[in-house]
Amino acid sequence: MATTALTPAASAYRSGLYEWLTTTDHKKIGILYVVNSFIFFFLGGILALGIRTELAIPGVQFVDGEVYNQLFTMHGTTMIFLFIIPMLVGFGNYVVPLQIGAPDMAFPRINALSFWMLPLGGILLFLGFITGGAASAGWTSYAPLSEDRTLASVGSGQDLWIMGLTLIGTSSILGGINFLVTIFKMRAPGLTLFRMPILVWTVLVTSILQVLATPVLTSALIMLFIDRNYGGHFFDPATGGTAILWQNIFWFYSHPAVYIMVLPAMGMISEILPVFSRKPLFGYKAFVFATAGIGALGFSVWAHHMFTTGLVFLPFFSLMTFLIAVPTGVKMFNWIFTLWRGKLTFSTPLLFAVGFLSMFLLGGINGAFSAAVPVDFALQDTYWVVAHLHYVLFGGSVFGVFAGVYYWFPKMTGRMLDEGLGKLQFVMIFIGFNLTFFPMHQLGLAGMPRRIADYASNAGWNDLNLAATIGGFLIAASMIPFLWNVFISRRNGKIAGDDPWQANTLEWATSSPPPPYNFDHLPEIRSERPLFDLRHRGTGH
Amino acid sequence: MSSSPGTRPSSGSIIAWIVAIAVLVGLGALLILNGPQVVASFFPPEPKTAQGHAILDLYTIVFAIAAAIFFLVEGLIVWTVLRYRRKPGDDELPPQTHGHNLAEVIWTVVPTIIVFFLFFVSWQTLNNVEAHAPKPDLLVKAVAGQFQWSFQYLPADAPPDAKPLFTVTAPVGPDGGLTLPAGKTTHLYLSSPDVIHAFYVPQFLFKRDVIPGVVNQFDLTLDASDAGQTFRGQCAELCGTGHRIMLFEVHALAPTEFDTWYQGKLTEAAASPTPAPSGGAPASGGPPAGPALDLVAQNVKFDKSDLSTAADAPFTIHFDNRDAGINHDVDILDAGGAKVFDGKDFPGPAVQDYGAGPLKAGTYKFECSIHPALMFGTLTVQ
Numbered sequence: 007m008a009t010t011a012l013t014p015a016a017s018a019y020r021s022g023l024y025e026w027l028t029t030t031d032h033k034k035i036g037i038l039y040v041v042n043s044f045i046f047f048f049l050g051g052i053l054a055l056g057i058r059t060e061l062a063i064p065g066v067q068f069v070d071g072e073v074y075n076q077l078f079t080m081h082g083t084t085m086i087f088l089f090i091i092p093m094l095v096g097f098g099n100y101v102v103p104l105q106i107g108a109p110d111m112a113f114p115r116i117n118a119l120s121f122w123m124l125p126l127g128g129i130l131l132f133l134g135f136i137t138g139g140a141a142s143a144g145w146t147s148y149a150p151l152s153e154d155r156t157l158a159s160v161g162s163g164q165d166l167w168i169m170g171l172t173l174i175g176t177s178s179i180l181g182g183i184n185f186l187v188t189i190f191k192m193r194a195p196g197l198t199l200f201r202m203p204i205l206v207w208t209v210l211v212t213s214i215l216q217v218l219a220t221p222v223l224t225s226a227l228i229m230l231f232i233d234r235n236y237g238g239h240f241f242d243p244a245t246g247g248t249a250i251l252w253q254n255i256f257w258f259y260s261h262p263a264v265y266i267m268v269l270p271a272m273g274m275i276s277e278i279l280p281v282f283s284r285k286p287l288f289g290y291k292a293f294v295f296a297t298a299g300i301g302a303l304g305f306s307v308w309a310h311h312m313f314t315t316g317l318v319f320l321p322f323f324s325l326m327t328f329l330i331a332v333p334t335g336v337k338m339f340n341w342i343f344t345l346w347r348g349k350l351t352f353s354t355p356l357l358f359a360v361g362f363l364s365m366f367l368l369g370g371i372n373g374a375f376s377a378a379v380p381v382d383f384a385l386q387d388t389y390w391v392v393a394h395l396h397y398v399l400f401g402g403s404v405f406g407v408f409a410g411v412y413y414w415f416p417k418m419t420g421r422m423l424d425e426g427l428g429k430l431q432f433v434m435i436f437i438g439f440n441l442t443f444f445p446m447h448q449l450g451l452a453g454m455p456r457r458i459a460d461y462a463s464n465a466g467w468n469d470l471n472l473a474a475t476i477g478g479f480l481i482a483a484s485m486i487p488f489l490w491n492v493f494i495s496r497r498n499g500k501i502a503g504d505d506p507w508q509a510n511t512l513e514w515a516t517s518s519p520p521p522p523y524n525f526d527h528l529p530e531i532r533s534e535r536p537l538f539d540l541r542h543r544g545t546g547h
Numbered sequence: 548m549s550s551s552p553g554t555r556p557s558s559g560s561i562i563a564w565i566v567a568i569a570v571l572v573g574l575g576a577l578l579i580l581n582g583p584q585v586v587a588s589f590f591p592p593e594p595k596t597a598q599g600h601a602i603l604d605l606y607t608i609v610f611a612i613a614a615a616i617f618f619l620v621e622g623l624i625v626w627t628v629l630r631y632r633r634k635p636g637d638d639e640l641p642p643q644t645h646g647h648n649l650a651e652v653i654w655t656v657v658p659t660i661i662v663f664f665l666f667f668v669s670w671q672t673l674n675n676v677e678a679h680a681p682k683p684d685l686l687v688k689a690v691a692g693q694f695q696w697s698f699q700y701l702p703a704d705a706p707p708d709a710k711p712l713f714t715v716t717a718p719v720g721p722d723g724g725l726t727l728p729a730g731k732t733t734h735l736y737l738s739s740p741d742v743i744h745a746f747y748v749p750q751f752l753f754k755r756d757v758i759p760g761v762v763n764q765f766d767l768t769l770d771a772s773d774a775g776q777t778f779r780g781q782c783a784e785l786c787g788t789g790h791r792i793m794l795f796e797v798h799a800l801a802p803t804e805f806d807t808w809y810q811g812k813l814t815e816a817a818a819s820p821t822p823a824p825s826g827g828a829p830a831s832g833g834p835p836a837g838p839a840l841d842l843v844a845q846n847v848k849f850d851k852s853d854l855s856t857a858a859d860a861p862f863t864i865h866f867d868n869r870d871a872g873i874n875h876d877v878d879i880l881d882a883g884g885a886k887v888f889d890g891k892d893f894p895g896p897a898v899q900d901y902g903a904g905p906l907k908a909g910t911y912k913f914e915c916s917i918h919p920a921l922m923f924g925t926l927t928v929q
Contacts, residue, residue: 071788071870144785150759151742151787243760249743250758283631289646292655314745315756316763321670328662332655339654340646342623349633349641364624371613374662378609378669380602380676384591384752387745387783433566448588453749455783458791465779542640 030114031522032103035121037418039096040411042125043089049132050084051482053077058442058478061471064463074459075142076163080131082145083167086267087174088128090403094270095120095181097410098209100418102185104513105203107194107531109523112187116180123177130170134163141167144457146260149241149252153233168231175220175227178266182216185209194512196531200294203511203534204287207294208273211301215262215269219305223259226252250317257308265304267399268366269297271406272337275359278413279341280535281509282356283348289340290534296333296340303330313382320379327377334370338363353507354428358409361436365401369394372447390450396443408435408488415492416506420518421499427491434484441477445470510535567625592750595778595799597768598676599752605672606752609665616661676753679766683734687725691737691744691757691782694789694847695918698725700812707736707762713816716919724796725780728805730771737763747783748797754783774801788870789847835863835900842877844895844915844922845869852924858908868895877901879926880912892917 029035056077060068069077099121103111111117134140140163143152152164189210193202202210230252232238239245241252280287287293303326309318310327341363350356372394376382385391408431415423449470454461461467505514514537516525529540577585589610594600688699688707696718699711717723727733737746737757747754755763782793800808837860843850847870856862868875876892890901892915906928915922 075785075788075790142788148743148785151785243758247760249760283641284633285641286643286645288644289651292646292651314754315758316765317758317761320673321666324669324673325666328666329659331662332658335658336651336655338620339650342620342627343644343647343650345624345627345631347641347644348631349637349639350628350631351633360624360628364621367620367624368617371617374613374665375606375609378605378665378672380669380672381606381609383676383754384602384606384749386754387747436566451589451591453592453747453779453781455747455781457785458781460791 028118030110030118032099032111032114032117033418033520033522033524035117036096036098036100038121039092039099039124042121042128043093043096046084046088046128047093048485050081050089051485053081053084055478055482057081058475060459061461062475063472064461064465064468066460070459072139072142075144075457076135076140078457079141079144079147079167080134083131083141083171084128085399086145086263087171088124088131090267090399090407091178091263092124092174093407094212094267094403095178097274097407097414098185098205098212098270099181101414101513102206102209103188103192104417104516104520104524105206105511106189106192106197107512107525107528108188108192109525111184112192113184117184120177120180120184123173127170127173127177130166130173134166137162137166139163146256147230147252148256149230149233149247149249150243152230152252153242165231165234168227168234172224172227175224178216179220179224182213182220185213186217189213194528194531200291201531201534203273204276204290204293204297205270205273207297208269208276211297212266212269215266215301215304219259219262219266222255223263226255226259229255250312250315253312253315254309257311258305261308261311262301262304264398265300268402268406269300271362271403271410272297274406274410274413275341275362277509277511278355278359278409279344281413281507282351282353282359283345284351284508285344285348286510286535286538287340288343288346289336292336293340296336299333300330303333310377310382313376313379314386324377324379328374331370331374331377338367338370353412354423354425354432355409355413355507357429357432358405358412361432362402362405362409365397365405365439369397369399369401372397385450387456388450389446389454389456392456393443393446393450396439396446400439400443405435408432413507414513415495416502417513417518417520419496419499420502421495421497422502422506423495423499424491427487431484431487431491434487435481438477438480438482438484442474442481443477445473449474505537508541510538512536515540564629567629591752594752595750595770595773595776596753597770598766599750600770601672601675602752605669608668612661612665677765679734679764680732680768683766684728684731685733686736687727687733688736688738689725689746689757690740691746691786691793692740692917693742693787694782694793696725696780696782696793696795700809701736707738707764713812715812718793718795720796724777724798726798726800726805726808727767727769728802729769729774729799731802732766732768734766735764742786743784744786744793745783746780748778748780750778756784769799773799774804775799792847835902837861837863837904839863839865839900841865841867842913843867843869844875847875847918847922849915849922849924853927854913854924855927855929856904856906858928859905861902861904864890864901864903865898866890866901867898868893870895874917875915875922876917878914878916879903879906880914882910887911889916 026034026038056069060074099117132140141147143164147167189206229238229240233240233242239247241247241249243249276287276293306326307323307330309323312318313320376385376394412423412428449467452466454467502518504517512528515529529536533539591603591606594603686701686703686705688701688711690697690699698715700713701709701711715723737755739757739759741759743759744757745754746757751767755765757763776799778797780795780797782790786793838856840854840856840862842854842864864877866877874892874894877890878886879888881887887906888903893899908928911926911928913924913926
């Protein structure tokens with residue numbers, strides 16, 4: 007198979023903590039990203055359990071008002087900015103240079119810089135909890151609630167939130183530029199754009215979104231900081247500002263950010279489905295165009311978060327929002343027809359990938375309800391929206407992330423994760439996820455608003471809330487087999503070999519884990535599946 | 548090649564079948580036991596306004612199309628997954644299909660047609676819901692401040708900043724809330740003095756943000772059959788620590804009853820002059836002296852609903868505001884509603900001693916002037 011018999015001298019890796027702190031190797035940085043993101047995933051998860059515990063039964067039992075607001079603000083902020091986005095960047099970091107046959111990212115030291123801004127930003131965000139209260143105006147931090155201390159009980163937490171997000175945003179911009187240069191300039195000979203793995207395509211489009219949209223968020227953050235600390239009047243109507251301006255700028259970033267959070271996960275799924283069905287991806291080019299289409303349309307739908315403000319031109323944003331369903335649907339059908347008539351091996355990565363398909367489908371379809379503006383008048387800011395966003399970001403991105411973990415763990419460590427524990431985790435998380443978030447559709451329809459710590463016991467929301475809380479704890483419990491799996495498999499897992507899955511792309515042409523310079527030798531690249539070609543000598547093409 | 552994971556007996560397929568069967572059995576049992584209620588839970592509440600009926604019609608169209616697509620595609624996924632499992636020991640490659648242009652065209656064009664259809668029906672409904680009657684039967688301005696609703700009834704055709712005929716300050720209860728004539732059209736202005744709130748009544752299937760610096764407006768036509776009913780409303784946009792307590796009620800009255808209520812309110816307003824805004828009220832009270840009355844404000848509530856003190860003697864209100872970042876104060880009103888003591892408001896957590904009195908014997912009302920509907924009690928002076 008691949009020519010990796012000559013393992014380089016082990017001394018190429020300096021051992022120990024110093025190496026991890028100073029590394030510029032994209033693979034180590036990728037692993038740092040993944041580990042750091044998982045730490046924040048667990049922190050954000052604990053915050054979510056706090057929310058679900060309070061809401062389990064009516065009445066205020068544990069947290070109320072200010073503390074409750076901090077819980078959901080920090081939960082959202084953490085999961086979006088410190089878990090999903092960096093987690094996907096981490097996989098991109100590890101996999102993209104390998105998949106394009108490059109020795110490293112284009113700017114290895116900038117790569118290290120982008121990573122180290124993340125834990126720093128995260129610490130700033132969480133510092134609020136010990137300096138008198140973390141940010142509590144929601145992850146969206148709508149002005150003027152987020153503006154000054156008399157309107158909401160927001161102490162230094164809100165300022166720390168602004169500083170933390172500015173750092174994380176800067177990291178994102180640098181990372182985006184790094185990926186763009188790497189993908190455009192460092193591809194191996196023969197790897198034309200239309201032979202790139204779909205994951206590389208999705209990272210490419212994501213990077214464009216990051217580079218174009220994140221500076222807009224940064225400007226909004228700086229304006230908010232000036233308003234809060236130096237008497238600016240950008241967003242406070244009491245002093246001549248415009249409250250709605252914040253929403254326009256914030257969502258101009260944060261809607262494309264939804265695609266930053268889901269496109270690379272789609273890319274990972276698109277790597278996994280063909281491998282485990284032993285077929286090429288159905289409609290490769292259509293897939294590329296759909297990805298680009300989502301990226302482009304993603305910039306014209308931000309105001310669908312603002313339908314109930316009465317201050318946006320509704321028909322335009324409604325139409326654009328509906329239209330984004332088209333390229334998403336194209337992807338869905340291409341994925342299904344990749345499986346169609348394949349020979350499916352249900353290893354854990356494929357289980358999570360199919361979980362992604364079936365759950366993301368619901369997250370896409372329930373999004374169409376909100377695109378119908380008058381229906382959105384009923385659903386906006388209710389638990390329906392919470393259900394929708396979690397079906398996209400948890401049912402979509404998080405399932406994609408776990409598919410990726412099970413798929414690339416052998417490459418990263420040289421050992422396989424245990425299949426039994428993996429399947430156990432999948433069943434637990436799949437049931438827990440649906441038990442948590444499906445009832446939220448009904449809660450939203452019944453009129454339960456988001457972001458409330460309590461509800462009337464006669465409102466008819468008791469059973470569904472209790473179900474959601476039980477589901478939340480089941481999701482948390484599903485992390486036990488996962489962590490145990492990682493813990494034991496890292497040392498004692500089955501030896502993976504170069505290519506345990508009989509995969510298609512270049513990262514499987516080198517050793518597991520790869521040497522610091524990645525490749526001793528690259529196979530010829532004549533299609534988007536160079537390893538398949540190598541294995542089958544061009545048959546089936 | 549030899550280490551292919553597919554050669555093992557496929558425990559995945561067993562799990563897939565178990566999950567699929569468990570889901571089907573669970574859903575089937577739920578439907579059989581509780582069918583109509585389960586179906587109803589996927590729809591919004593029965594609408595109570597003309598606009599709400601239009602929205603429900605649209606919801607039903609979107610729901611029907613969405614459900615059809617969901618079951619079709621989800622069924623396709625489940626069937627594919629169950630049908631095309633690799634048999635143990637089967638090492639032959641399946642046909643290597645790279646794509647199909649006609650298929651791509653079909654699943655691009657058909658969804659495009661569907662979304663254009665959905666867009667046009669929602670646009671039509673939107674025009675219907677957003678329409679403003681040229682001559683509404685009633686004009687009301689709903690004011691949403693942290694964390695309280697009040698409703699100002701305005702003269703016909705008045706601009707949003709017009710002087711109200713009368714104001715209902717309590718957001719809930721028989722004497723509070725938004726009282727409207729059933730079967731008639733009310734035009735609402737929305738106004739906020741502080742942060743963004745949202746006017747939301749689930750049974751109207753409608754919400755609209757209340758944005759400081761902007762006056763939003765919409766029409767509301769209650770069904771004639773609503774007379775006598777009360778609907779629960781709630782702020783739907785995060786507005787701070789007290790967001791969840793920002794409730795209000797909408798009372799629907801038959802037109803004749805509404806007229807009686809309306810005339811009563813007008814007479815009441817004419818009898819007592821409009822109170823001066825709190826800033827202009829005479830600040831009273833001197834340095835703290837006399838016996839101290841303890842009063843705590845927490846979660847936008849006073850800890851006591853009854854206080855008492857001696858007549859004709861100064862006293863001190865030891866006021867502990869424990870709501871971080873929220874302003875509270877204590878005002879004392881006589882039986883006629885006139886302010887006899889006006890404490891200055893301040894944000895918590897903080898403690899202040901208000902020097903008040905002396906007051907004549909009698910029964911007074913004390914309240915927080917910022918949250919009068921939620922924070923009030925009786926002061927007995929004897």
